Amino acid sequence: MAKIQQKKEKPMIKKFPKGFLWGAATSAHQVEGGCLNNWTEWEKKNALRLAKEAEEKWQKWQKEKFSEMFNPANYISGRACDHYHRFAEDFDLAKTGGHNAHRFSIEWSRIEPEEGKFNEKEVEHYRQVVLALRQRKIEPFVTLWHWTHPIWLEKIGGIKNQKFIFYFSRYTRFLVERLGAKINFWITLNEPNVVAAQSFLRGVWPPQKKNLRDYFLAINHLLTAHQKTFLIIKNLFPRAQVGIAKHQISFQVLQSTMINKLAKKLGDYFWNKRFLKKINYQQDFIGLNHYRRRIVEKGLYRKTEERLTDLGWEFYPESLFQALVELKAYEKPIYVTENGLADADDFQRKEFLFRALSALYSAKKIGVDVRGYFHWSLLDNFEWDKGFWPRFGLIKVDFKTLKRTPRSSFYFYRDIIKRNAL
Ligand code: IFM
Numbered sequence: 001m002a003k004i005q006q007k008k009e010k011p012m013i014k015k016f017p018k019g020f021l022w023g024a025a026t027s028a029h030q031v032e033g034g035c036l037n038n039w040t041e042w043e044k045k046n047a048l049r050l051a052k053e054a055e056e057k058w059q060k061w062q063k064e065k066f067s068e069m070f071n072p073a074n075y076i077s078g079r080a081c082d083h084y085h086r087f088a089e090d091f092d093l094a095k096t097g098g099h100n101a102h103r104f105s106i107e108w109s110r111i112e113p114e115e116g117k118f119n120e121k122e123v124e125h126y127r128q129v130v131l132a133l134r135q136r137k138i139e140p141f142v143t144l145w146h147w148t149h150p151i152w153l154e155k156i157g158g159i160k161n162q163k164f165i166f167y168f169s170r171y172t173r174f175l176v177e178r179l180g181a182k183i184n185f186w187i188t189l190n191e192p193n194v195v196a197a198q199s200f201l202r203g204v205w206p207p208q209k210k211n212l213r214d215y216f217l218a219i220n221h222l223l224t225a226h227q228k229t230f231l232i233i234k235n236l237f238p239r240a241q242v243g244i245a246k247h248q249i250s251f252q253v254l255q256s257t258m259i260n261k262l263a264k265k266l267g268d269y270f271w272n273k274r275f276l277k278k279i280n281y282q283q284d285f286i287g288l289n290h291y292r293r294r295i296v297e298k299g300l301y302r303k304t305e306e307r308l309t310d311l312g313w314e315f316y317p318e319s320l321f322q323a324l325v326e327l328k329a330y331e332k333p334i335y336v337t338e339n340g341l342a343d344a345d346d347f348q349r350k351e352f353l354f355r356a357l358s359a360l361y362s363a364k365k366i367g368v369d370v371r372g373y374f375h376w377s378l379l380d381n382f383e384w385d386k387g388f389w390p391r392f393g394l395i396k397v398d399f400k401t402l403k404r405t406p407r408s409s410f411y412f413y414r415d416i417i418k419r420n421a422l
Pocket residue numbers: 027030191289338376383
């Protein structure tokens with residue numbers, strides 16, 4: 001019998017282009033510590049309630065694994081990771097991880113703690129942050145508003161007050177005039193659709209007011225705020241690249257019925273497209289924040305329960321492919337400005353990274369112009385109304401001692417970056 005010669009298949013190397021940006025993202029309120037803003041005020045009022053509601057809200061396995069969720073202190077951002085004082089140490093770690101880009105946000109309430117009174121010392125702080133990144137050859141992506149703003153602004157309604165547009169523009173001009181020469185990439189707003197929906201549609205985030213009219217007001221103010229600040233930045237620094245970080249869901253129709261197709265269209269329009277379409281002449285790139293898909297069935301959107309992350313979100317990294325492909329129509333460069341999972345034991349993060357980056361590679365192969373990937377997050381941090389228990393970090397943080405310990409996935413990601421390939 002003739003021997004069947006087994007051909008050894010060479011594993012295909014998925015090579016990324018030279019200059020591809022690799023990094024991680026954080027936001028001021030979630031890592032800096034010592035903030036005083038609309039969220040810190042809300043945390044004080046709601047910590048006890050959130051701890052009590054944990055019993056009802058989470059599954060048995062989550063409650064057993066993360067008993068911190070029953071402690072009101074879990075819901076107070078407090079000193080967080082103390083990144084405000086330890087940013088240099090954190091950037092050293094990012095450098096060891098091979099990162100050549102980093103996304104962070106500026107805390108508006110530090111810059112303008114009282115209406116119209118700007119704090120130059122805090123501008124200097126962020127100048128040092130940018131310098132620390134540049135010294136390590138890490139490209140800064142700077143977010144101007146990652147959901148938190150000064151208390152004086154919240155007192156007059158925050159994003160649902162039209163004056164938000166004026167105040168946000170003034171704050172942007174002040175900052176960009178001072179820091180703009182050192183920054184190539186600005187992200188004006190983080191996930192405008194998420195914050196407006198959580199605050200005014202679901203009514204679960206500050207100011208916790210369920211009201212459809214306020215929802216549309218908030219979205220429209222954020223739209224105009226972006227359009228105006230885009231022009232401010234471009235007038236001051238024409239070569240700066242300006243965009244937003246947009247939360248996108250991959251709506252997936254399994255059975256192609258009329259009602260499912262219609263539900264996908266609606267979901268896509270209201271969640272994914274409306275905002276981006278309206279600002280398409282005022283964005284140089286699209287920042288994609290992507291975490292999840294939704295299955296469209298019988299005209300409804302449903303989650304799947306098959307394999308889950310610590311927060312109970314579906315583990316399905318491949319949905320990044322669809323999210324990227326759907327952005328191709330805008331004909332802009334794309335940076336994945338957030339993508340990641342809560343995984344305290346780091347059991348799933350390596351596989352997540354590998355599969356998500358394979359999806360990104362496949363999207364690139366069919367012509368999607370993706371130029372960078374920022375994993376969420378560099379450090380474990382304060383996950384808003386969930387508090388500290390969901391662990392998104394490539395680097396583990398012990399919130400008692402503030403000791404940083406890179407997880408095994410940190411090194412896995414480092415090796416991908418080193419090879420610039422999968
Ligand atoms: O932690 C958040 C981040 O602030 C915005 N995007 C989603 C992340 C995970 O929930």
